[in-house]
Amino acid sequence: MSHERLKGNVIRYDSRTLIVTELHSRKHYLCDMPGRFKKLGIKPLVGDVVEFIPTGDDTGRVENILNRRNELKRPRIANVDQIVLVTCLEEPGVPFYILDRFLVLAEYSGLPTIIAVNKVDLLKSRRALLDLYHTYGEYYNIIEVSAKTGYNIDLLREVFKGKISTMAGMSGVGKSSLLNALNPGLKLKTSDISKKLDRGRHTTTRVELLEFDFGGYVADTPGFASLELPEIEPEELKNYFRDLRVHSGYCSFSDCVHVDEPGCYVKELVETGDIPTTRYESYRKIYEELQEKHKEKKRWK
Numbered sequence: 001m002s003h004e005r006l007k008g009n010v011i012r013y014d015s016r017t018l019i020v021t022e023l024h025s026r027k028h029y030l031c032d033m034p035g036r037f038k039k040l041g042i043k044p045l046v047g048d049v050v051e052f053i054p055t056g057d058d059t060g061r062v063e064n065i066l067n068r069r070n071e072l073k074r075p076r077i078a079n080v081d082q083i084v085l086v087t088c089l090e091e092p093g094v095p096f097y098i099l100d101r102f103l104v105l106a107e108y109s110g111l112p113t114i115i116a117v118n119k120v121d122l123l124k125s126r127r128a129l130l131d132l133y134h135t136y137g138e139y140y141n142i143i144e145v146s147a148k149t150g151y152n153i154d155l156l157r158e159v160f161k162g163k164i165s166t167m168a169g170m171s172g173v174g175k176s177s178l179l180n181a182l183n184p185g186l187k188l189k190t191s192d193i194s195k196k197l198d199r200g201r202h203t204t205t206r207v208e209l210l211e212f213d214f215g216g217y218v219a220d221t222p223g224f225a226s227l228e229l230p231e232i233e234p235e236e237l238k239n240y241f242r243d244l245r246v247h248s249g250y251c252s253f254s255d256c257v258h259v260d261e262p263g264c265y266v267k268e269l270v271e272t273g274d275i276p277t278t279r280y281e282s283y284r285k286i287y288e289e290l291q292e293k294h295k296e297k298k299r300w301k
């Protein structure tokens with residue numbers, strides 16, 4: 001048995017053990033952590049890249065956790081590359097306002113975001129799609145897909161390939177169906193790995209990374225499930241609307257929040273239709289919600 005250090009991705013973790021996928025062979029190792037980690041308060045996260053030394057055929061001991069590029073809060077994952085926001089225009093027709101809330105959370109996380117429009121097989125015309133492109137197409141990559149017919153699933157596979165992703169989107173838009181279309185049996189396969197390496201120990205409720213056969217990982221639970229807004233100052237909200245942000249510099253006041261100020265260029269663009277009304281309405285609605293939250297907080301101080 002060689003004792004060279006190997007590197008791998010943590011795909012699952014409970015209080016004592018980690019399942020690590022070795023980067024090159026993609027073999028799974030059940031690893032434990034040295035006691036000193038706990039003493040030092042070092043806790044691994046799913047998505048971490050760790051160095052480990054094999055102690056048996058499929059076991060190992062973690063030596064080191066490499067620096068994280070980032071850390072997503074919900075679900076708790078390290079080194080996330082992107083968010084794939086799933087929506088659809090029929091069954092259910094997801095309101096743009098809901099999409100806008102997801103996008104604020106995505107922008108706040110600072111991660112690249114791709115919009116996947118699922119169930120395009122249900123559309124009788126391209127009208128609703130054109131509306132979506134008009135509203136979001138300049139600022140986000142949009143990909144039309146159908147989990148049912150397989151339309152553009154190969155393109156979506158390219159989006160996920162080799163990356164750590166998290167999917168977000170309203171209930172019923174087809175997130176699970178898409179994962180299954182991308183990689184049939186994805187969830188089952190992962191629970192098999194867990195069972196084999198775990199030797200029947202209790203199952204964890206923590207987030208796990210599912211491994212695509214074609215390379216790459218996706219969180220097994222959707223992100224931003226609650227749509228609850230993070231602690232953003234109302235004045236900061238404008239930074240999380242890409243389309244407002246790019247025009248912010250042209251308002252008369254540099255700290256313009258695009259609500260009541262004179263000489264607001266953003267409001268001018270809403271008038272001329274260059275910024276979609278739905279986007280501006282979402283902005284106002286969320287702005288007011290944040291103001292309320294802010295007031296509440298002050299009241300209790």
Ligand SMILES: Nc1nc2c(ncn2[C@@H]2O[C@H](COP(=O)(O)OP(=O)(O)OP(=O)(O)O)[C@@H](O)[C@H]2O)c(=O)[nH]1
Nearest residue numbers: 118119121146147148170171172173174175176177
């Ligand atoms: N027509 C059509 N139906 C689809 C498509 N994708 C999913 N569905 C259906 O939409 C319903 C919801 O799909 P799910 O994959 O469970 O959606 P989900 O986003 O995972 O839902 P949650 O688990 O509630 O978050 C199911 O009845 C699917 O069969 C599609 O591309 N076209």
Ligand SMILES: [Zn+2]
Nearest residue numbers: 251256258264
């Ligand atoms: Zn303004």
